[in-house]
Amino acid sequence: MMAMKTSPASSASNDFTERVRENLEEIQSRIVATGRDPNEIRIVAVTKSFGEEAVHAARASGIHHVGENYVDELELKRKALDSEPLTWHYLGALQTNKINRIVEFADLVCGVARVKEIEKIARSARAVPIYLQVDFTSSPQRNGATPDELPELVARARDCGLEVRGLMTVAPADPDGARTAFELTRRLTDELALAECSMGMTDDLEIACNWGTTELRVGRGLFGPRQPLTPST
Numbered sequence: 001m002m003a004m005k006t007s008p009a010s011s012a013s014n015d016f017t018e019r020v021r022e023n024l025e026e027i028q029s030r031i032v033a034t035g036r037d038p039n040e041i042r043i044v045a046v047t048k049s050f051g052e053e054a055v056h057a058a059r060a061s062g063i064h065h066v067g068e069n070y071v072d073e074l075e076l077k078r079k080a081l082d083s084e085p086l087t088w089h090y091l092g093a094l095q096t097n098k099i100n101r102i103v104e105f106a107d108l109v110c111g112v113a114r115v116k117e118i119e120k121i122a123r124s125a126r127a128v129p130i131y132l133q134v135d136f137t138s139s140p141q142r143n144g145a146t147p148d149e150l151p152e153l154v155a156r157a158r159d160c161g162l163e164v165r166g167l168m169t170v171a172p173a174d175p176d177g178a179r180t181a182f183e184l185t186r187r188l189t190d191e192l193a194l195a196e197c198s199m200g201m202t203d204d205l206e207i208a209c210n211w212g213t214t215e216l217r218v219g220r221g222l223f224g225p226r227q228p229l230t231p232s233t
């Protein structure tokens with residue numbers, strides 16, 4: 001009986017999936033080294049600028065949550081892969097004129113930071129859960145609400161019938177700044193009695209684990225360097 005030949009494309013796909021599995025194991029080992037249980041920390045595979053093969057590889061590795069930063073990519077991948085048992089996170093900055101499209105394809109909308117965003121999501125066809133983004137840098141390039149704005153945002157979201165699932169933040173690049181941001185985000189999550197504290201990415205996941213993250217958003221650590229992308233979103 002002749003052995004079945006594997007096509008080059010199939011072999012490349014299998015190799016990529018194997019690398020993602022190995023990378024996930026490395027991430028889990030880094031979590032364990034902090035004293036945390038990897039089973040208690042959700043991994044969101046950030047697949048922006050990667051193709052559908054990244055989503056397939058993440059799913060084959062046991063990851064059930066996928067994050068996208070651009071609505072065009074979210075729509076294309078969700079339509080192509082909707083049979084996959086995945087939860088889709090929208091992680092990008094919100095533009096109110098695109099919220100209806102985002103809500104149509106995302107199961108969670110992260111990065112919410114303004115009352116008008118909350119009200120627009122609440123008026124959309126699907127009342128999806130949200131994460132509020134908190135920013136400690138005061139930089140105009142960074143999305144996020146100030147800590148003082150969070151109680152009002154939580155109250156408004158609940159008045160509108162939305163579930164505020166948790167808080168998220170993107171830390172400064174320096175370790176000291178990351179520690180401060182993560183410590184404060186964890187404290188605010190507890191004070192507001194929210195379930196999720198989404199903080200930490202490839203480079204700072206140990207610091208996030210030490211400060212009690214419940215969710216890591218990982219792209220490069222799973223899939224390797226990103227390719228340049230200039231999306232029309």
